[in-house]
Amino acid sequence: MSAVSDRLPAFPWDKLTxxxxxxxxxxxxxxxxxxxxxxxxxPELIQKALVGAADSPGYPTVWxxxxxxxxxTGWVERRLGAxxxxxxxxxxxVGSKELVAWLPTQLGLGPGDRxxxxxxxxxxxxxxxxxxxxxxxxxxDPTELDPxxxxxxxxxxxxxxxxxxxxxxxxxxxxxxxxxxxxxLFSDECYLELGWEAxxxxxxxxxxxxxxxxxxxxxxxxxKRSNLAGYRAAFLAGDPAVLSPLLEIRxxxxxxxxxxxxxxxVAALSDDDHVRVQRERYxxxxxxxxxxxxxxxxxxxxxxxxxYLWATRGESCWDTVAHLAERGILVAPGDFYGSAGxxxxxxxxxxxxERIAAAVRRL
Numbered sequence: 001m002s003a004v005s006d007r008l009p010a011f012p013w014d015k016l017t018x019x020x021x022x023x024x025x026x027x028x029x030x031x032x033x034x035x036x037x038x039x040x041x042x043p044e045l046i047q048k049a050l051v052g053a054a055d056s057p058g059y060p061t062v063w064x065x066x067x068x069x070x071x072x073t074g075w076v077e078r079r080l081g082a083x084x085x086x087x088x089x090x091x092x093x094v095g096s097k098e099l100v101a102w103l104p105t106q107l108g109l110g111p112g113d114r115x116x117x118x119x120x121x122x123x124x125x126x127x128x129x130x131x132x133x134x135x136x137x138x139x140x141d142p143t144e145l146d147p148x149x150x151x152x153x154x155x156x157x158x159x160x161x162x163x164x165x166x167x168x169x170x171x172x173x174x175x176x177x178x179x180x181x182x183x184x185l186f187s188d189e190c191y192l193e194l195g196w197e198a199x200x201x202x203x204x205x206x207x208x209x210x211x212x213x214x215x216x217x218x219x220x221x222x223x224k225r226s227n228l229a230g231y232r233a234a235f236l237a238g239d240p241a242v243l244s245p246l247l248e249i250r251x252x253x254x255x256x257x258x259x260x261x262x263x264x265x266v267a268a269l270s271d272d273d274h275v276r277v278q279r280e281r282y283x284x285x286x287x288x289x290x291x292x293x294x295x296x297x298x299x300x301x302x303x304x305x306x307x308y309l310w311a312t313r314g315e316s317c318w319d320t321v322a323h324l325a326e327r328g329i330l331v332a333p334g335d336f337y338g339s340a341g342x343x344x345x346x347x348x349x350x351x352x353x354e355r356i357a358a359a360v361r362r363l
Contacts (some may be wrong), residue, residue, distance in 0.1 A: 026328025
């Protein structure tokens with residue numbers, strides 16, 4: 001077992017433990033803005049769909065029910081502007097994190113193969129490469145990478161942690177470069193429906209990919225837009241030549257979404273109203289926190305989308321974490337996401353209105 005675990009970095013969140021204890025000692029309680037986990041109720045229509053499918057004694061399929069595939073293809077065309085999407089273009093997954101962590105292994109990557117991801121990024125991109133024993137590197141502009149041996153290129157727009165959004169022109173240029181050099185491109189778009197000061201675009205949009213899905217796959221999650229983090233519900237959409245072998249591998253590995261969750265996803269993707277309501281909640285919380293942080297002396301960079309504010313006071317991120325913990329507010333240090341975040345903290349919008357109001361008062 002140690003041969004596998006020794007490939008992994010130290011789990012970063014353990015470092016927050018003493019600061020969490022400090023914040024929890026605040027007389028009015030902790031305001032935990034460190035993790036982007038939803039706190040609002042699962043929409044009723046989704047709960048009803050889950051309960052309605054509770055009597056599911058048989059094994060679900062990895063590819064999902066035809067109704068689930070219909071819901072995914074319909075959403076991809078309606079929301080992302082994709083065209084001519086069939087069942088062959090989609091694949092349900094058990095939450096997006098397991099896909100990110102195990103994709104290099106499932107693609108058959110190993111020593112000598114390279115995986116690249118943004119300089120400031122979700123740590124699991126690196127974890128996935130390490131698990132496969134592949135090499136990994138970060139980039140500012142992926143088209144400046146050496147394509148030799150580069151087998152997997154991760155995009156993340158809107159970004160976690162910065163909230164940065166790649167423009168349609170940038171995406172078009174990157175997709176063309178990846179195709180020119182035969183580099184498989186996976187675009188993590190889990191925050192796409194949470195644009196505030198920008199309108200995020202998918203790599204599946206025909207203006208980006210020229211009407212072809214060759215060599216590109218997008219990753220989408222229902223955790224944030226539908227409060228379904230506890231359901232583990234996500235999906236891939238894109239090149240059938242990539243998804244078909246992944247489907248076969250995942251069949252052998254038993255990586256299947258539960259039948260009740262599949263029914264819940266159908267309900268979630270078929271309704272846009274609950275997404276609008278949740279967006280309004282986050283927009284209100286974002287406005288309050290943003291103003292409070294600015295008034296407290298922070299500078300906010302990017303943050304035009306996603307569930308976070310990327311903030312700095314021009315000091316070590318750990319000094320900022322300690323400063324806020326003394327006020328009962330817990331945030332994530334920016335160096336969790338790469339050394340370029342050493343003077344930033346990530347402030348999540350995922351707390352109740354009451355807790356957000358408490359943080360604003362303290363700031």
